[in-house]
Each structure stands twice: as C-alpha cells, then as structure tokens.
Amino acid sequence: MTGHVSLRDLEDLAMDTSWMAKGKCRELPPELFFPSDGVGVEVAKKICMTCKVRSTCLEYAIANHIDHGVWGGASERERRRIARARRLAKA
C-alpha cells in the first residue's frame, strides 16, 4: 500500500480478515510467528517473505496496533518504526 490512505481505507483494512485464509502461516504452527528470540523472528520473517498476502498482513497489523508477533514480515519493533515514520511524514 502506498500513497495517501483515507480513514475509511484504514477502517476497512482493520476489519477485513478475508486475506488470512491465503496466508502462508495457515499451514504452519502459530507459535512460529510469536517467537521468543531474534533467531525465531528471522525464521518467521523468512516465511513471510514468500507469502502472497504479506503487504496486506503488514498493513492489517499496523492498522490494528498489533504488538505481538511477526506479521507481514515485520517484528513488533519494525512495525512500530514504520508507524512512527508514517506519522512523522504526515506531520
């Protein structure tokens, strides 16, 4: 997702979960995506990189302020950084 995103777009994104059925993680143990160390984070991120709904997943996690686990190929810290950079870019 690029460019301007309206409030309505964000609300739609935050609610729509239909993309989850296409996620690569559907075939894998959920705990893989909630790792307890950096190695686990890298493993999960690698899987996400091959997932066809990765960008939607990332936007969903950011829109919903999900602060646990790897979503859309990004750790909690990376998602916070992305959200902060977007806020600063808007200011």
Ligand code: SF4
């Ligand atoms: S990007 Fe990662 S966490 Fe998101 S649906 Fe795909 S595999 Fe699952």
